[in-house]
Structure formats: structure tokens, C-alpha cells
Amino acid sequence: MTVLVTGGAGYIGSHMVWELLDAGESVVVLDRLSTGFEWAVAPEAKLVVGDVADRDLVGRIIRDNHVNAIIHFAGSIVVPESVTDPLGYYENNTSKTRTLIETAVREGVPHFIFSSTAAVYGGAGLEPVREDARLAPESPYGLSKLMSEWMLRDAALAHDIRYTALRYFNVAGADPKGRTGQSTPGATHLIKVACETALGKRPFMQVFGDDYPTPDGTCMRDYIHVSDLAAAHRLALQRLRAGGNSLVANCGYSHGYSVLEVIDSVRRAFGHDFDVRMGERRPGDAAAVVANSELARKELGWTPQRDDLDLIVNDALAWERILTTKNSVRN
Numbered sequence: 001m002t003v004l005v006t007g008g009a010g011y012i013g014s015h016m017v018w019e020l021l022d023a024g025e026s027v028v029v030l031d032r033l034s035t036g037f038e039w040a041v042a043p044e045a046k047l048v049v050g051d052v053a054d055r056d057l058v059g060r061i062i063r064d065n066h067v068n069a070i071i072h073f074a075g076s077i078v079v080p081e082s083v084t085d086p087l088g089y090y091e092n093n094t095s096k097t098r099t100l101i102e103t104a105v106r107e108g109v110p111h112f113i114f115s116s117t118a119a120v121y122g123g124a125g126l127e128p129v130r131e132d133a134r135l136a137p138e139s140p141y142g143l144s145k146l147m148s149e150w151m152l153r154d155a156a157l158a159h160d161i162r163y164t165a166l167r168y169f170n171v172a173g174a175d176p177k178g179r180t181g182q183s184t185p186g187a188t189h190l191i192k193v194a195c196e197t198a199l200g201k202r203p204f205m206q207v208f209g210d211d212y213p214t215p216d217g218t219c220m221r222d223y224i225h226v227s228d229l230a231a232a233h234r235l236a237l238q239r240l241r242a243g244g245n246s247l248v249a250n251c252g253y254s255h256g257y258s259v260l261e262v263i264d265s266v267r268r269a270f271g272h273d274f275d276v277r278m279g280e281r282r283p284g285d286a287a288a289v290v291a292n293s294e295l296a297r298k299e300l301g302w303t304p305q306r307d308d309l310d311l312i313v314n315d316a317l318a319w320e321r322i323l324t325t326k327n328s329v330r331n
Contacts, residue, residue, distance in 0.1 A: 001067070002028055002066055003026070003067070003068075003069045003070075003237070004029075004061060004109075005020070005028070005071050005073065006071070007072070007115075008027070008029030008031055008047075009041050010036040010184075011171070011226070012073055012226055013029070013074075014040040014041060014180040015180055015227060016071055017029060018179055018230070019231060020234065026065075027045040028045065028061060029041050029046065030048050030050055030052060030057075032074075035184050037183055040180050052096050052100045058107075059103055059107055062107040062109060068110060069112070070100070070109055070112050071233055072100060072114050075097070076089050076092045078141070079142075079282075080188070080283055082139050090147075093141070093148065094151075097114075097148040097151065101152060101161075105159045105161055110240075111241065112152065113233055115168065116148070116165045116248070117141070118168060118170075119141055119286075121134070121137075121142075121167075121289060122136035122137055128222075128254050129290065130250075130292045130294075131167070138286060149248065152246075162240055162246045163240075163246045163247075164237075164247045164249070165248045165249075166229075166232060166236065166250075166296070167251065167291075169221065169224055169251065169289060170224065171189075172192075172223045172225065172312050173311075173312040174226065178318065178319065178322050180319075181316065181320075194263055194266040194313075196320060197275065197276075198267070198317070199320055201320075201324075203275065204274075204275035205276055207278050207279060208279050209279070211281075212281075214287055214288055219286070220290065221256055222255065222289065223256075223262070223309060223312055225304070225315070228304040228307070235302050239300055247295075249293075249295045250291040250295065252290065255290060265309050265310050
């Protein structure tokens with residue numbers, strides 16, 4: 001049997017592919033390569049270039065490769081961009097996910113794991129947020145993901161499919177073995193932006209708002225290492241295969257760091273200062289979002305291995321240096 005990973009040429013998806021291969025799984029990747037990279041896909045995985053909304057293509061992939069599980073990462077992820085292009089986000093994240101679920105149901109795929117987000121909670125405050133907290137997305141991005149969760153819930157009630165939706169908090173870091181990492185040009189992830197600035201790839205970086213109701217006035221987030229996140233997906237798949245019921249669970253470390261604390265960590269890892277400038281708040285940014293991850297730890301048997309901000313930053317910085325070399329070779 002084979003696992004279909006959509007968006008498997010992207011940041012989190014490429015880590016998922018390696019996680020599955022390392023566990024002995026057969027993997028096929030579907031990615032249109034709009035933001036992902038062919039070279040980021042592990043050579044042992046089969047890559048198909050295409051769109052998750054192409055019913056015929058996805059159906060053939062499922063049948064030809066005997067797919068019995070789908071892990072769905074494909075989608076758009078930039079919160080401010082979703083505010084300026086809401087219809088694009090509802091198309092790419094919600095409408096196309098609906099089509100993919102429909103195809104999975106039609107082809108008899110029993111297990112579906114969905115890449116959701118902490119953005120479904122909106123501004124949750126400084127206390128760790130549980131899965132049963134009020135759902136109040138503050139951006140079209142968050143709402144597009146929440147609507148996808150609802151579609152999965154209803155599909156699972158009506159059809160023979162079970163799912164796990166993992167609500168990610170702030171994913172960061174890179175594969176400790178240096179095989180893949182965050183590689184998208186112009187990425188908005190804080191740790192990547194700070195690492196790029198430290199290495200001179202950006203002339204400066206901007207902090208968006210220093211007047212939030214947090215200890216130092218900057219936004220606080222729960223940063224989770226991408227390798228721990230990939231492991232959570234693998235465990236979610238094992239649970240479904242063992243007969244586990246559908247589940248929605250947070251993936252985070254249950255404690256947060258401010259923007260300024262992250263920047264200080266990058267300074268320590270790099271060994272030098274770099275240009276940081278204060279700016280205005282961005283639309284859609286919540287003051288603080290931190291996970292209560294007890295449910296994932298209990299239901300998945302998930303024990304994070306890389307819960308350390310400096311470790312996350314060091315892995316991200318190491319990847320940024322590898323990426324510089326890769327780009328120099330290609331150029």
C-alpha cells in the first residue's frame with residue numbers, strides 16, 4: 001500500500017515524505033510545483049506534477065499506486081496574502097480540498113490526514129488553547145482551513161472514511177540530516193526571515209508591531225520543529241490504520257516565544273547582530289497563540305524530540321547555509 005502526500009515538494013510535505021520513507025512506507029507525491037521544488041522530493045518517492053483538484057489525475061494515482069491513505073499539505077499559507085486575496089484562498093484551500101475529499105471517497109481511500117492550523121482559533125490569548133476552544137479565525141486563511149475541517153467531519157459521518165486534522169502552530173526548523181528545509185523565496189516564516197537576514201540574504205528584517213498585550217509587546221507563538229510535526233503525522237496514520245476514530249488535535253509544544261526572543265536566538269546561533277526594524281502591525285496577526293497539545297500526546301503517543309528554540313534555530317540556520325550552496329551550484 002502507498003501513502004499519497006499532496007504538496008510533498010513543499011516545506012512540511014517534503015519532511016513528511018522523508019519521515020514516511022524512513023519508516024518503510026511507499027510514497028507518491030502530488031505537487032503542482034507552484035511553491036515547491038522537484039529537488040526537495042526524496043528520490044525514493046514517486047513525484048507526479050499536477051493539481052489536487054484534477055479528479056481524473058488523482059483517481060489514477062490512487063488506483064495505479066494502491067493508495068490507502070492521503071496526507072494533504074497542498075495549499076496557500078500566507079495570512080496577510082489571504083486578507084488581500086480571500087477568494088484565491090477559498091479556491092485553493094477550501095474548494096480544492098473538497099474536490100480531493102470527494103475523490104478519496106469515490107476511490108475508497110479509508111484514511112485522510114489534513115494539514116490544519118492554529119489560525120482557526122484567532123487570537124487565543126496567552127494561555128495554551130485547547131481543541132474545544134472557541135473557533136474564531138481572524139483571516140481568510142484560518143477560515144479556509146476551518147471550512148475544510150468541517151467538510152472532513154461531515155464526509156466522515158456520511159462515508160467510509162476516517163480522518164485526522166492536525167492544527168499546527170508555528171512550524172520551523174529543518175531536517176536534522178540536512179535533506180530538506182524551508183526553501184521558498186520570499187517566505188514569511190519568522191525564523192527563516194531572521195536566518196536569511198543574519199546571512200545577508202535580506203538587508204534587514206521588520207518586526208510587525210511592538211504594542212501587543214504580551215510581555216515585550218511583540219507577538220508570541222508556539223514554535224514546533226518540523227521533524228516533530230512530521231512524526232505526529234506518521235503516528236496519526238498508525239492510529240487510523242489501527243482503527244482509531246477521527247480526531248482533531250493541536251500540534252505545538254504548549255509554550256510560546258515572542259518575536260524578539262526568536263530574533264535573540266538567531267543572533268546567538270549566528271554569532272553577530274543584524275538589522276532589525278520595528279514596523280506597524282500586519283492585518284490578521286493575533287497577539288498570541290500557544291497550543292495545549294495534551295490530546296495529541298495522549299491519542300497519538302506523540303513525544304516531541306526537538307522542543308528547544310535554540311535547537312530549532314540552529315537547524316534552520318544550518319539549512320539556510322545548505323540552501324545557499326545549492327543555489328550557487330544551480331546558478
